[in-house]
Amino acid sequence: MTATEPALLSVTEVAAAIASKTISSREATQSCLDRIAKFQPRLNAYMAIEADAALAAADAADKELAQGKSRGPLHGVPMAHKDMYYEAGKVSTCGSKIRKDFVASTTSTAVARLQAAGSIRLGTLQMSEFAYGPTGHNAHFGAVHNPWHIDHVTGGSSSGSGSAVAARLTFAALGSDTGGSIRMPAHFCGVSGLKTTVGLVSRAGAMPLSQSLDTVGPLARTAVDCALLTQLMAGADAADPTTRSAPAPDLLSPTKANIKGLRIGIPDAFYVDDLDGDVARVLDETAKVLADEGANVVRVTLTDQSRLTAASQLLLAVEAAAFHKKWMIERPDDYGAQVLMRLQNGLAVPAITYLETLRWRGLALAAHLEAVSNVDAVLAPVAPVPAPTIADSDVGNKTGAEAVIQNLTRFTRPINYLGLPSLAVPAGFSASGLPIGLQLIGRPFDEAMVLRIGAAFQRATDFHTRAPRLS
DSSP, X not given: OOTTOGGGSOHHHHHHHHHTTSSOXXXXXXXXXXXXXXXXXXXXXXXXXXXXXXXXXXXHHHHHHHTTOOOSTTTTOEEEEETTBOOTTSBOOTTSSTTTTOBOSSOXXXXXXXXXXXXXXXXXXXXXXXXXXXXXXXXXXXXXXXXXXXXBOOOSSSHHHHHHHHTTSSSEEEEEOSSSTTHXXXXXXXXXXXXXXXXXXXXXXBOOSOTTTOOEEEEESSHHHHHHHHHHHXXXXXXXXXXXXXXXXXXXXXXXXXXXXXXXXXXXXXXXXXXXXXXXXXXXXXXXHHHHTTOEEEEEOOOOHHHHHHXXXXXXXXXXXXXXXXXXXXXXXXXXXXXXXXXXXXXXXOHHHHHHHHHHHHHHHHHHHHHTTTOSEXXXXXXXXXXXXXXXXXXXXXXXXXXXXXXXXXXXXXXXXXTOOEEEEEEEEOTTSOEEEEEEEOOTTOHHHHHHHHHHHHHHOOGGGOOOOXX
């Protein structure tokens, strides 16, 4: 790895370098492909690698630029996305045996908007089967490995996205977050990841898991990268009636602002209970950095987060089971055992219980917003521990693995139930060298605030610039 290796640049850096012709799209693409060839056998981050097509697209982008034509702010930037984002004419496995040969007839709105801005396709990234798993295990295609410590999990379900961005095998990647599936890979792999507000970014053309919880968002090196990518994807979409009708917000400008005078709350319970010592230390150190940057860091008392976690899990179970009912009847043996068990659990929930859980959501959000009315954002751990090992979290082969998995998602699910935005940023390392991320939780559709704070934190620290020492 050298300082001049194009793959080490952030999205905004490589886009600027291509636009100024400091480097070519082919050079940026070849740099990623070289790293993929070297490290993919150890990481298992990619589902499919499309080297020839990517290089051809890069050459076309360079030719256009030479003629004075630019498609947009991502002109010639190569990317790969979680293998649940459909692209017309391309296979999208969704990490499953059932869809291993599924060819999409349409392209997801999120991908189409990034392509319209000039991005090119490197291939597709691994994921947990049907996005229903928080660690990165996959019974059909094998576990994805954490580039910081190969025998540890990446987090899921956007496992390939977290691993590939951290290892510099792509400049950025789309993930999805239904119960923490962007933020956990960001935390475990040492990258930035934005869980968006439900309705900000279209979900059309993305494999559904839970209709009321699913969100689309990016994993990238920096908060600024996440702001750029989200700004390009956001906005109304007739193909997804749940999207907000308002124009796409300006998310980039706020990342240039300081945080002097902002009030950032740290919960006085739940998110600070039973933390690993290194996670607790990083939380304290981050609070000090934010205070040094001019923010007022205060304690905040939130509503009962354990109830929100339970509500999120119930909605997910029922809505996932509804989507998979036909396949569960016709092709049960084609599911991995753990995913099938989770889906079957959803069939046992009474309709009344499901409807009551949906009804309570508005009241719960109102109570949460009242609790945080005196702060601009909440700072909390993404998970109470750094990444566990693949072996220790392998349900079915390790006693106690289910308890390990349940512990990982304690701090992410409440945000999904409430539909809030949350930015995960790398904030430190454990004594053994594993990344530790923290999340900044905002109000609905106030991605600008959490991105502003995240960018300020990254201007004051260098955790987001550190890459795993793969060899």
